[in-house]
Amino acid sequence: MVRTKPLTIVVKLGTSSIVHETTHQPLLTTLSAIVETVVRLRAAGHKVVLVSSGAIGVGLQRMAMPARPKNLSGKQALAAIGQGRLIALWDNLFGQLGQPIAQVLLTRGDISDRTRYLNAVNTFKELLSMGVVPIVNENDTVSVSEIKFGDNDTLSAITSSMIHADYLFLFTDVDGLYTANPRKDTSARLIEVVESTAAIRTQVSTATLGSSLGTGGMETKLIAAEIATAAGVTTIITSSRNPPSLFAILEYHGMASGPSAIGGGARPPHTLFTPSVTPLRDLKAWTRHTLTPAGAVVIDSGAHSVLSRRESGGRLLAAGVLSVRGAFASGQAVRVLVRKGAVGADTRDVEAAREEYVRGLAPTRPGTPRGTAVLPRQGAEPDGTDVSLPDHGDSVDTVVAAEKDVVDEDQWEVEEVGRGLANYNSVQIEKVKGLNSAHLERLLGYADSEYVVENVTIFVSPRYLFGTNI
Ligand SMILES: N[C@@H](CCC(=O)OP(=O)(O)O)C(=O)O
Secondary structure (H helix, E strand, O other), X not given: OOOOOOOEEEEEEOHHHHEOOOOOOEOHHHHHHHHHHHHHHHHOOOEEEEEEOXXXXXXXXXXXXXXXXXXXXXXXXXXXXXXXXXXXXXXHHHHHOOOOEEEEEEOHHHXXXXXXXXXXXXXXXXXXXXXXXXXXXXXXXOOHHHHHOOOHHHHHHHHXXXXXXXXXXXXXXXXXXXXXXXXXXOOOOEEOEEOOHHHHHOOOOOOOOOOOOOOOOHHHHHXXXXXXXXXXXXXXXXXXXXXXXXXXHHHHOOOOOOOOXXXXXXXXXXXXXXXXXXXXXXXXXXXXXXXXXXXXEEEOHHXXXXXXXXXXXXXXXXXXXXXXXXXXXXXXXXXXXXXXXOOOHHHHHHHHHHHHHHOOOOOEOOOOOOOOEOOOHHHHOOOOOOOOOOOOOOOHHHHHHHHHHHOOHHHOOEEEEEEEEXXXXXXXXXXXOOOOHHHHHHHHOOOOOXXXXXXXXXXXXXXXXXXXXX
């Protein structure tokens, strides 16, 4: 058997694979098989992270409750009851084979801060280099949105991206992605390889195939696959009924890692999502998938098409910014919104006026009193910057009224197309929006970067990744 380089593998096990759907008793056969599989992977030199759901399920069993409570605090309480027992169960099973484990509880909030994100990455690295198997779950007790909107499929994809995993195995109660629900439709066909999640979305029924216990289904698995493959992680959906099939799958794809449980060259049932050939790594993946945006910049369609090209390097110039929404600090994540529809002539007039003003010219607008300057709105704001008003007719009211007349920014129809990291704060970007970067230093007093937003990643598919909670 050909041995390959040591792999980093994330194994995700959903609630329906951990506890019985109705009795909520732990599925010890499955759990033991997972433990044996992970320990064999470790023995073959691979690094493994386990993403384990099941806290609420185990909590239900402990409290002899028949079903997940509807209210959030009820779920949080059950997760708190169950998580300790869940990790104790894993520790017991792994302990039988001498394998140390660690508990890692994450929330999206935890990793939306760059420092905390890096701390989590460093902890994973350290644990893996110590030969420990980190066992990850959401920190349900403190994370409102995670229970309400979240699922461990997404968490496992983000974890895979954080640790630059080679493979993400989503073990679930079906053996792959089907063209239709295989439990209801006998003509349903297993899809073996997916190269584009966006394309496959139009071809399959993603109706939830899971049990009543978990929060995920095929839809969240597709989302997870999209996140993970974008980060360069090969993603596999397969059945949790036979965890050692992981070896057969790796072997089938030429990634031999130990004796195959199936062997014989037959394709073990699974769906494989191929990784992106130009993966988003580190900062970009982090920006796109983990950050909570603090505000937004509205850009024009020209800037959008530039940013959509790889050569742009994800860097946004002030010239492409039409407006700024919300308040954010330099270094924070921002949504990138594109203004839909054509920019009207009046808007261009105001932008031209702003540009001329900055160049030292103070144009007058027809209909305003003779000598009244049409100023950029920020020039009239007493915000302590060095934008001096021209000495003729600098009527703030007239200017603001003139801008309002033609540009009611709040009414613009916009669409979120990406996210990025701001190099300047919202007030500063407001000051320089629409202008050539040559003006940045004079208007802001410094210009560390000629770009106002960097690390912009433009979404490749509809913005469903995190619902509306961030
Ligand atoms: N974090 C929660 C589970 C979230 C969830 O339901 O995930 P999944 O079963 O993977 O759809 C728990 O441990 O109960």
